[in-house]
Amino acid sequence: MRRLSSVFLAVLAAVGIFLVPASPAAAAEVNLGLSATASxxxxxxxxxxxxxxxxxxxxxxxxxxxxxxxxxPNTGEQWALLTWTQAQTLTSAQIYFFDDGGGVRVPASWKLQRWTGSAYVDIPGTYALAVNAYNTVTFTAVSTTRLRVLLQSGSASVGLLEVKAIGEGGQQPSAWNPPANLVNPLNQVWQHVESTYPNLYGFRNYGWDQVMANRGSINYCVRWDSSAPVSAALRDQIHAALARQFKKWMDVMAGHNAWPYQSVPLKVVGWAVRDRATLQWSDNSVDVYVNDIRENAPQCAEPCGRFFNQSGNYPNCPGGASHHYDMSLWLTAGMGGGAGGDWGQRVGSEYYVNAINAENMHILLHEIGHSFGLDDFYDWTPTGVGGFLMKAGSASQITEFDAWMLRDWWRHLKSRYGY
Ligand SMILES: [Zn+2]
Structure with missing residues (x-):
C-alpha cells in the first residue's frame, strides 16, 4: 500500500520520455569492493x-x-566478507593487513573464498604475508556475489585495513544502462507513474529529498503503537534491523549515475509511546515522546518531523535540527500488511519483531520502496518482467527490476539537486 501526503496536485502535461540504453561502460580494472557491504x-x-x-x-x-x-581478543579462524547485490566478475584482490605489533598481527595463513550460491569455495592463488603493503592475489576470473577473506590467526588476533576486489567495471552500472530486456518495462513504468501522479515532479518530500537535505543520512522516529514492553536490547535490534533493510535500497544506488553517497547512515533519534513505562531503558540515547497521539497512535513531536516541516527547518524542535526525524517507523500491534509513503513506513509490531533477524524483511522493504516513490502493481504488470518486490507477494527481496526502478527515479529527479 502507498500513501503520499495530500498536497495540492498541479496537473503537469505529460512529457514523452524516450529511453535509449547507453553503450556499456568500457571494461576497465576497478575496485569493485567499494560498492560491497562489509561484514x-x-x-x-x-x-x-x-x-x-x-x-x-x-x-x-x-x-x-x-x-x-x-x-x-578473538583468535583462531576469523573472516571478513564483501557482499554485493549483484554478481561481480573478479580477477584479483589486494589485501592490506592490520598489525599493531601487539594484540593484532598478520595471520599465520589466509586465503580468499568465493560464494557459489550455497557454499564458500577456495580461490586458488599465491597468498603472501607482507606488512606495510598490499598483498596481491591474481586468479582466473570468478563471478560471485561474495568474496570472503579467511584468516587463521598466528601469535595474536587478526585484522585488515583494506580489501580491494579488482574486476571489470560495468558490472556495477555507473550510468543509465539497464539490461536491454528491462528498457521497455522500465519505460512503461515511468509513463504509468507520470500519468498516475501528475504532481510527481512538484512533490518535494520523497526519500530522495530527505537524504539529500541531510547530505547523505536519514533520521527515523519509532512510533511504538503497542503495549508490549521494549528493552534496551530490543530497541537496539529494531534500530539495527531498520538500518540493514534501508541499506539494501541505498546499496542499489552506490556508484550509480552520479549518486553521491557510498552509504547512507540511518539513525533512530526518537521513540514515541503511550506510556513511558513501556520503554524499559533509562538512558537518554534517544528522545522519548509520551502520549502525543495522532491517527490514534503515539507520534514523535511534530516540530521535529520532516513531514510537518518540509522546508527542512526545525526551529521548534526541542533538541534542534540534529534531533529531527525524516521518517517514522510506525509499528502497530496486530497489524498485517503495511503502508509506506513520504512519512515513513508502517508494519505490524509482531511482524517486525519476529522478522528482526531476517535477511529480507520484505514487507518493510516494499514500504521503504514507496518512500522513494516506487509504485504498487496491483492491476498491471510491466511486459516481460517476472516477480519483483514492488509487485506485492511476487518476490521477497529487491530484484534487479526493483533496483532499476529505483535508479529510474534518481535519473528523473537528480537535476533538482544539481546532478
Ligand atoms: Zn505497496
Whole structure:
C-alpha cells in the first residue's frame, strides 16, 4: 500500500520520455569492493569492519589514523566478507593487513573464498604475508556475489585495513544502462507513474529529498503503537534491523549515475509511546515522546518531523535540527500488511519483531520502496518482467527490476539537486 501526503496536485502535461540504453561502460580494472557491504566473523567494538572497503590506502599496517577492522581478543579462524547485490566478475584482490605489533598481527595463513550460491569455495592463488603493503592475489576470473577473506590467526588476533576486489567495471552500472530486456518495462513504468501522479515532479518530500537535505543520512522516529514492553536490547535490534533493510535500497544506488553517497547512515533519534513505562531503558540515547497521539497512535513531536516541516527547518524542535526525524517507523500491534509513503513506513509490531533477524524483511522493504516513490502493481504488470518486490507477494527481496526502478527515479529527479 502507498500513501503520499495530500498536497495540492498541479496537473503537469505529460512529457514523452524516450529511453535509449547507453553503450556499456568500457571494461576497465576497478575496485569493485567499494560498492560491497562489509561484514565479519567478529569486530572489536572500537574497530569498524566498514574500514576494509572505504577506499582509504593505509599509511602502514600499524595505522593509527584511519578506522580499522580487528578481532582482538578473538583468535583462531576469523573472516571478513564483501557482499554485493549483484554478481561481480573478479580477477584479483589486494589485501592490506592490520598489525599493531601487539594484540593484532598478520595471520599465520589466509586465503580468499568465493560464494557459489550455497557454499564458500577456495580461490586458488599465491597468498603472501607482507606488512606495510598490499598483498596481491591474481586468479582466473570468478563471478560471485561474495568474496570472503579467511584468516587463521598466528601469535595474536587478526585484522585488515583494506580489501580491494579488482574486476571489470560495468558490472556495477555507473550510468543509465539497464539490461536491454528491462528498457521497455522500465519505460512503461515511468509513463504509468507520470500519468498516475501528475504532481510527481512538484512533490518535494520523497526519500530522495530527505537524504539529500541531510547530505547523505536519514533520521527515523519509532512510533511504538503497542503495549508490549521494549528493552534496551530490543530497541537496539529494531534500530539495527531498520538500518540493514534501508541499506539494501541505498546499496542499489552506490556508484550509480552520479549518486553521491557510498552509504547512507540511518539513525533512530526518537521513540514515541503511550506510556513511558513501556520503554524499559533509562538512558537518554534517544528522545522519548509520551502520549502525543495522532491517527490514534503515539507520534514523535511534530516540530521535529520532516513531514510537518518540509522546508527542512526545525526551529521548534526541542533538541534542534540534529534531533529531527525524516521518517517514522510506525509499528502497530496486530497489524498485517503495511503502508509506506513520504512519512515513513508502517508494519505490524509482531511482524517486525519476529522478522528482526531476517535477511529480507520484505514487507518493510516494499514500504521503504514507496518512500522513494516506487509504485504498487496491483492491476498491471510491466511486459516481460517476472516477480519483483514492488509487485506485492511476487518476490521477497529487491530484484534487479526493483533496483532499476529505483535508479529510474534518481535519473528523473537528480537535476533538482544539481546532478
Ligand atoms: Zn505497496
Amino acid at each position: 565479519a566473523s567478529y569486530t572489536s567494538p572500537w574497530e569498524s569492519v566498514a574500514a576494509i572497503n572505504d577506499g582509504i590506502d593505509p599509511p602502514s599496517s600499524n595505522d593509527t589514523q584511519n578506522r580499522r577492522w580487528g578481532t582482538w
